[in-house]
Amino acid sequence: MTDNKTLAERLRERGVSRRGFMKFCAATASMMALPPLMIPRIAAALEQARRPSVIWLSFQECTGCTESLTRSHAPTIEGLIFDHISLDYHHTLQAAAGDAAEHAREAAMQENEGEYLLVVDGSIPLKDDGIYSTIAGITNLSMLEDVAAGAAAIISVGTCAAFGGIPHANPNPTGAVGVSEIITDKPIVNVPGCPPIPTVITGVLAHYLTFGRLPELDSLNRPMVFFGQTIHDRCYRRPFYERGQFADTFDDEGARKGWCLFKLGCKGPTTYNACATAKWNDSVSFPIQAGHGCIGCSEPNFWDKGAFYEPLSAGRWGTPAALGAAVVAGAAIGLGSAALARKRQAEASEEKDI
Helix, strand or coil, X not given: CCCCCEHHHHHHHCCCCHHHHHHHHHHHHHHCCCCHHHHHHHHHHHHHCECCEEEEEECECXXXXXXXXXXXXXXXXXXXXXXXXXXXXXXXXCCCCHHHHHHHHHHHHHHCCCCEEEEEECEEECHHHHCCCEECCEEHHHHHHHHHHCEEEEEEECHHHHHCHHHHCCCCCCCEXXXXXXXXXXXXXXXXXXXXXXXXXXXXXXXXXXXXXCCCECCCCCEHHHHCCEXXXXXXXXXXXXXXXXXXXXXXXXXXXXXXXXXXXXXXXXXECXXXXXXXXXXXXXXXXXCCCCCCCCCCCHHHHCCCCCCCCHHHHCCHHHHCHHHHHHHHHHHHHHHHHHHHHHHHHHHHHC
16 A cells, blocks of 8 residues: 655665666656756656555456556556555456455555545446446446445546547447446546557656646646657658658568558558557567557447558548648658659659750
């Protein structure tokens, strides 16, 4: 449970040096896109911070979000649990089971009333009174409402918790929905993705711990620092897009040269996420870098939009205005530029022959 020791005290007990602590603060500032001048402020805030109690509820999900969390490297899962937060309830990561696990949840709720963070992954089934997913005989709906009542704020981790995700997809047999469709009187931040990026999950927790509040959010309650730009905006393949150089198949010359995957269905132009910059596996790579187009998994209803290997179209992914100039006009400009370049090359060749 939450104790009275500050983070600075706990770090000293674990032998963490001041130098190591400041390096962590610098990494945290960089991760949250804050200027270097904020590093001392982060350090001061963290030194006085006390570990908040965190209750993590897993509902209709595949455990992918927890798997993602365990691969976080800034901070690591060990550092997050033992130094920064008190993870008092989590099916997969806690040692307790059965009645002991539920007693731990109830105790955390009572001892930290109005102060604990609630993290949810997985959608919540509403059909037939929510009988399709239960924990200890309690429906997900009942448990969510009970735990949310005493929470200071809620973090919906993964597209299932944020928007309903794959369980919500047509025909949605369980009546699955996201957290915000049920809880409307609490601050909620959505961290979508299937699964979400590890450092985005821990980054939101680090922001809350540092500043005592949730980060700035977009219209879908996603943190702007991570979801403020499209993947297309920050993709290293963007120059090929601008030049009209697209791979037509996954094994053609364009694919081998790393050309843009727009024609192969990449949804990067309409998907807001930090994949192109934060990346995965300790920032080693992300799907587009591995040769597969973005499927738009951090957007609402991405599964029903489907057509993962077809180019973006206004009919399926929104209006031309919503797709933006980068998709509607940019593709035409890129293709036109490529055609003009070929024409000039041909003219130059003819002049040379003359």
